[in-house]
Amino acid sequence: MKLSAIYKFQLAEHKKSIIVFYLVIIAILAVVFTINIVSVLIPNQSNFSIQLSGIDLAPTIFLFVCGLNAFKENFQMSLQNGISRKSLFVNRIAVDLTLAVGMSLLNQIILFIGKSMALFSATIQYSSLLEELYGLRYAGHPNGLMLYLEIFLFYIFLFAAFLSIGYFITVAFYRMNKKQKIAYIVGFYILAFVAFPLIDELLYKLGIFSVLISEVLLRFLYAIMGVSAQNPYIAMISLLIISIIMRSLTWLLVRKTGIKN
Amino acid sequence: MNGIEVNNITKRFGDTLALNQVSLKFEPNKIYGLLGRNGAGKSTLLNIITNRLFPDEGDIKIEGLASVENDEAQKKVYLMSEKNLYPDSMSCREVFKWSLMFYPNFDLEYAKELAKQFGLDINKKVKTLSTGFSSIFKIVIALSVNTPYVLFDEPVLGLDANHREMFYKLLIKKYSHSPFTAIISTHLIEEVAMILENVMIIKNGDLLINESCETLLKSGYSVSGTAKQIDDFILDKEVISIDALGGLKTATIIGAVDKSTLPLGIEMTGLDLQKFFIKLTNEE
Incomplete structure (x- = not known):
C-alpha cells in the first residue's frame, strides 16, 4: 500500500510539467504548420523551407531537469510518512522507467505527427535524432517500422540514463554542505572550461600527444554510442551501463542520508 | 513484543554527544512526556526512532521489529516534527489527501473537522502558514493519522493559549476514545504535566529520569x-x-x-x- 503511495506521489509531481512541456512542443509544431500553410498561400515563396531535426531530443533535457528536481521533496515526504530510503529508491527507479517509457511513446506520436506534416508538405523537412546519428542505417527508409521501433527503444534508454544522471547530481548536492557545493561548482567549471581545454591544447602543441584529448573523447563517444558502427543497440547498452553506474552511486549516497535541519 | 524499545542509543554530531547510551521503553497506550532543555537530545531521539537519522550505536525495536529502514515498523509510528517535511507548494487539503494514501487509517473527515475547529484554512499552501498554523496543520494530521504510536516534537510551538488548550483537550479526547501511545517532547512542562502518565527527562544526551508521573509527583x-x-x-x-x-x-x-x-x-x-x-x- 505504502510502496504504491510513494510511487504515485513521485509520479504525480511530474504530471503538470509534462503537460506543459508537450503543450509547448505541440505549439511549436502548430506554428510550423501554420507558417507552412501561410507560405503556400503567399506567392513568390517557392524557396521557402522549414527544417525540423532533433526535436525529439528535447524531452531528454526536460527529463534531466526532472531528475535534478526529484529528490529533496520526495525524500522528506518519504521520511515523514514512514517510507524507507530503500523503498524510495526502488520506487524512484520504477517512476523513472515509467517516465522513460511514457515519454518515449509520446515522442513517437510527436515524431509521427512531424513526419506526417513533412509527408504532406514539400517545404517541411522533419527528421529524428536517430536518423541524424545513424543516417546510413535508415537511408531510404524514413518511415520504416524498424526506425520507429528502434527510436522507441533508444529513447527509453536515453531518457532513463539522463534521469539517473540528474537524480545522482541532486542527491550528491543534497549530501554536500554549502562549502562543498561551491567547491564542486567552481571546480567543475574550472576543470571543464578552463583547465581541460588549456591542457588539451598545450599537450598537443608541445607535441606530447599527437592527437587532441578532446578528439579522442569524441571518438570514444561515437564508439560507445554506436555511431561509428551505425548500430543504435550499442548506444542502448552503453546508456544502460551509464544508468546502472549512476543508480549504484546514487544508492551509496541515499542509503545513509539523514534529514537536514 | 509490544511498545517501542530503545536500546543503548548513542548519537554524535561532530564533537557533540547528542545521545549517550540511552535505553528506555515506551509502552502501548500511554502518554509520555519527553522533557529536556533545548539541545538535550529529545528531537534527535525521536528522529532516530522514526528512521530520519541513524544512530551511531544501539538499536530500536517497534513492536519487536527493527526500526531502521523498515517500512513495516515505521507504518506504526507517526512523528509530528518541529521541521515541516511536507512540500511547501502543496495545499493542506492535498497533504491530507496524500496522508490518506500513505496511512490507510488516516481519518480525512476528522482531519477536516479538526481544521475547522482550529480555524485552519485547508486551501492554503503549506508555505503560507504562520508558525502557529504550521503547528496546527501538523497537529491535525498527527491526531487523525491513527497509528499506534504518535510522536509530538514541540507540538505547541507558536500556538496561542486558546489553541494550546484546545490541543491538550483534543489529545485527551482522542486518547480516551481510542487509546494510543503519545510521546510529547516539550520544555513547557507546566502545561503538559496534567496529561502525562510517564515522564522521561533527558539532559545533555543522558536519560536522567524515567518514572511514572505519579511517582515523580510523590x-x-x-x-x-x-x-x-x-x-x-x-x-x-x-x-x-x-x-x-x-x-x-x-x-x-x-x-x-x-x-x-x-x-x-x-x-x-x-x-x-x-x-x-x-x-x-x-x-x-
Missing part, C-alpha cells in the same frame, strides 16, 4: 507560609527552589513528609514539576 512537595515559618521548616530538608513575595515564601522540597508534623500556618501542595525539572537540568 517524590516531593511544596510548602508556603511566612518567611520565618518556611526558613525554620526547611532547615534540615533538600530544597530545590525558594520563591519569596513580600513576607511570604514558597519552598519546593524533595522527600516525603508527614502532614501531621507540619507546623500550623504552613500550607502544603504537590511537587511543582517545572521547578523539579529546572533543578534537575540546571547546568551547575
